[in-house]
Amino acid sequence: xxxxxxxxxxxxxxxxxxxxxxxxxxxxxxxxxxxxxxxxxxxxxxxxxxxxxxxxxxxxxxxxxxxxxxxxxxxxxxxxxxxxxxxxxxxxxxxxxxxxxxxxxxxxxxxxxxxxxxxxxxxxxxxxxxxxxxxxxxxxxxxxxxxxxxxxxxxxxxxxxxxxxxxxxxxxxxxxxxxxxxxxxxxxxxxxxxxxxxxxxxxxxxxxxxxxxxxxxxxxxxxxxxxxxxxx
Numbered sequence: 001x002x003x004x005x006x007x008x009x010x011x012x013x014x015x016x017x018x019x020x021x022x023x024x025x026x027x028x029x030x031x032x033x034x035x036x037x038x039x040x041x042x043x044x045x046x047x048x049x050x051x052x053x054x055x056x057x058x059x060x061x062x063x064x065x066x067x068x069x070x071x072x073x074x075x076x077x078x079x080x081x082x083x084x085x086x087x088x089x090x091x092x093x094x095x096x097x098x099x100x101x102x103x104x105x106x107x108x109x110x111x112x113x114x115x116x117x118x119x120x121x122x123x124x125x126x127x128x129x130x131x132x133x134x135x136x137x138x139x140x141x142x143x144x145x146x147x148x149x150x151x152x153x154x155x156x157x158x159x160x161x162x163x164x165x166x167x168x169x170x171x172x173x174x175x176x177x178x179x180x181x182x183x184x185x186x187x188x189x190x191x192x193x194x195x196x197x198x199x200x201x202x203x204x205x206x207x208x209x210x211x212x213x214x215x216x217x218x219x220x221x222x223x224x225x226x227x228x229x230x231x232x
Contacts, residue, residue, distance in 0.1 A: 120178030
């Protein structure tokens with residue numbers, strides 16, 4: 001039985017498989033359509049980088065699929081996958097305009113995935129990493145180190161507002177999804193305990209019935225025998 005701070009390996013493995021499938025679908029639909037239609041990054045000097053991120057995501061998914069059946073430390077694999085997903089999301093945000101990007105919501109999807117796979121601790125980890133990287137992009141744009149694709153004049157309050165809104169959203173989603181995931185986990189554990197208790201009770205009653213010195217049998221409504229002990 002796993003201890004309180006451990007995660008069931010089979011459960012993590014199943015959730016990681018679903019994460020890989022959902023990742024491929026989202027990358028194909030969201031980034032693929034954006035790259036095809038050139039939405040949100042026409043003014044950026046290196047739009048071809050988006051195609052590179054799509055290709056890297058596919059390759060990493062294949063790599064993850066190979067590792068998932070060979071590694072025993074699936075929790076570490078989950079943390080690596082989610083962290084790399086945050087890096088990829090940051091690359092997409094940067095390529096599509098940073099503060100003007102349409103894609104900061106992808107961080108929220110990764111945070112939800114982290115909460116589902118690794119519960120509250122995983123969601124908090126991903127929310128913190130997302131806040132640091134997204135904030136880093138905006139800070140670098142504010143100081144002119146990274147290019148800004150918009151013609152709109154942006155002032156300090158614009159950057160602070162974006163930081164406040166998204167970081168608040170990151171941690172709010174982390175808290176809500178982590179709390180829900182923890183509750184579902186506890187409910188599942190209680191159901192498993194009840195199943196185990198029922199199995200023990202059934203085994204006990206079977207032993208009692210089989211050890212009776214008198215004969216005992218049961219029938220259905222048609223008179224067919226459904227149970228009979230050894231004495232009977």
